[in-house]
Amino acid sequence: xxxxxxxxxxxxxxxxxxxxxxxxxxxxxxxxxxxxxxxxxxxxxxxxxxxxxxxxxxxxxxxxxxxxxxxxxxxxxxxxxxxxxxxxxxxxxxxxxxxxxxxxxxxxxxxxxxxxxxxxxxxxxxxxxxxxxxxxxxxxxxxxxxxxxxxxxxxxxxxxxxxxxxxxxxxxxxxxxxxxxxxxxxxxxxxxxxxxxx
Amino acid sequence: xxxxxxxxxxxxxxxxxxxxxxxxxxxxxxxxxxxxxxxxxxxxxxxxxxxxxxxxxxxxxxxxxxxxxxxxxxxxxxxxxxxxxxxxxxxxxxxxxxxxxxxxxxxxxxxxxxxxxxxxxxxxxxxxxxxxxxxxxxxxxxxxxxxxxxxxxxxxxxxxxxxxxx
Numbered sequence: 001x002x003x004x005x006x007x008x009x010x011x012x013x014x015x016x017x018x019x020x021x022x023x024x025x026x027x028x029x030x031x032x033x034x035x036x037x038x039x040x041x042x043x044x045x046x047x048x049x050x051x052x053x054x055x056x057x058x059x060x061x062x063x064x065x066x067x068x069x070x071x072x073x074x075x076x077x078x079x080x081x082x083x084x085x086x087x088x089x090x091x092x093x094x095x096x097x098x099x100x101x102x103x104x105x106x107x108x109x110x111x112x113x114x115x116x117x118x119x120x121x122x123x124x125x126x127x128x129x130x131x132x133x134x135x136x137x138x139x140x141x142x143x144x145x146x147x148x149x150x151x152x153x154x155x156x157x158x159x160x161x162x163x164x165x166x167x168x169x170x171x172x173x174x175x176x177x178x179x180x181x182x183x184x185x186x187x188x189x190x191x192x193x194x195x196x197x198x
Numbered sequence: 199x200x201x202x203x204x205x206x207x208x209x210x211x212x213x214x215x216x217x218x219x220x221x222x223x224x225x226x227x228x229x230x231x232x233x234x235x236x237x238x239x240x241x242x243x244x245x246x247x248x249x250x251x252x253x254x255x256x257x258x259x260x261x262x263x264x265x266x267x268x269x270x271x272x273x274x275x276x277x278x279x280x281x282x283x284x285x286x287x288x289x290x291x292x293x294x295x296x297x298x299x300x301x302x303x304x305x306x307x308x309x310x311x312x313x314x315x316x317x318x319x320x321x322x323x324x325x326x327x328x329x330x331x332x333x334x335x336x337x338x339x340x341x342x343x344x345x346x347x348x349x350x351x352x353x354x355x356x357x358x359x360x361x362x363x364x
Contacts, residue, residue: 003352006359009305010324017325019216023231031208031238 074117204245207254208238215262217326222266233269237262255328256335308358316351323348 070082071089080086090110097106215237220230241261248257309317319337322328323344330341330348337344 003349003356006305006352006355007324009302010320013302013305014217014325014327017217017220017225019213019220019231019234023216023234024212027212027231027235027238028208030235031204031242 074113077117204242207241207245207258211254211258212238214327214332215258218259218262218322219266221321221325233265236269237265240265253332253335255332259336304359305355308355308362311358311362312351312354316347316354319344319348320351320355 066082067085067089070076070085076082076086094103094106094110097103212234216230216234219233219237220227223229223233237258241258244261248254309320312320315337319333322333322336323330328336330344333339333344334341339347
């Protein structure tokens with residue numbers, strides 16, 4: 001047994017000798033009843049608050065971490081368990097944007113990200129499924145064409161300032177929604193193909 | 199000292215005082231609880247006489263120790279607590295509590311084979327959870343010196359675990 005082990009054993013024995021929580025609470029209550037403990041509010045609850053704060057911090061950090069991953073990671077696609085979190089966050093981002101112009105910009109950004117994720121998903125799939133190389137090539141080229149086309153359309157929309165004029169907002173929104181629908185459709189095709197080839 | 203501060207005092211020291219008593223009453227849980235309660239009642243009664251210049255740990259330790267000596271004198275007249283303190287951990291009922299692991303039992307036995315002050319330091323630091331700063335006032339040594347002493351004591355324990363006849 002080395003020194004570290006000896007200390008660890010002592011710590012383990014020390015834990016066995018801890019007073020029961022009920023005893024500590026009962027003694028505290030008895031001291032309070034006898035008037036020995038006139039505890040200020042913040043002190044009486046400080047232990048409880050500390051625990052509640054630590055637990056809620058952990059939960060909050062966990063949620064923030066999960067949300068950030070779901071929102072930012074290109075690997076979160078419709079077949080991913082965190083995909084509903086991603087869509088919720090994107091919807092929230094869209095709702096927060098004030099005015100049609102801002103909404104259009106957010107929507108453009110989201111579509112661009114969808115396209116990027118789609119493209120990455122296909123390339124990853126291709127890398128790991130060599131035995132299905134022929135089929136993967138076909139689907140990859142197909143999707144890549146769509147991706148390129150949609151990226152071109154989006155960049156034209158962004159560059160063309162006229163599309164961001166107020167009069168054109170409805171047209172722009174429609175176009176973007178159509179693009180989003182097509183991205184989703186392509187994603188479903190890829191997903192189905194992946195399931196079939198497996 | 200203002201009695202309103204007693205609540206903080208209680209929260210800070212209740213576990214350490216309980217463990218301190220627990221190991222000195224042969225691991226008797228019910229007795230340890232009764233004595234811990236008495237210690238805090240006594241501490242409260244003397245709290246307004248407590249001089250903040252004196253270490254809280256040292257003050258409370260003295261109350262707990264004196265209370266244990268008085269209680270021990272009542273239960274076993276003629277036997278000094280100092281005499282039995284070193285052998286407490288080897289008592290059957292304490293050993294029974296920690297006997298699930300053979301090495302823990304051996305560790306407790308080995309503690310009775312090192313010098314009394316070393317054993318007391320190891321027990322208070324590692325079993326009862328006092329910090330070296332807390333122990334400065336009790337052992338009247340600097341925390342650095344106590345740290346060195348504790349490490350040496352643990353090395354002795356380690357050596358005795360390897361070869362009990364060394």
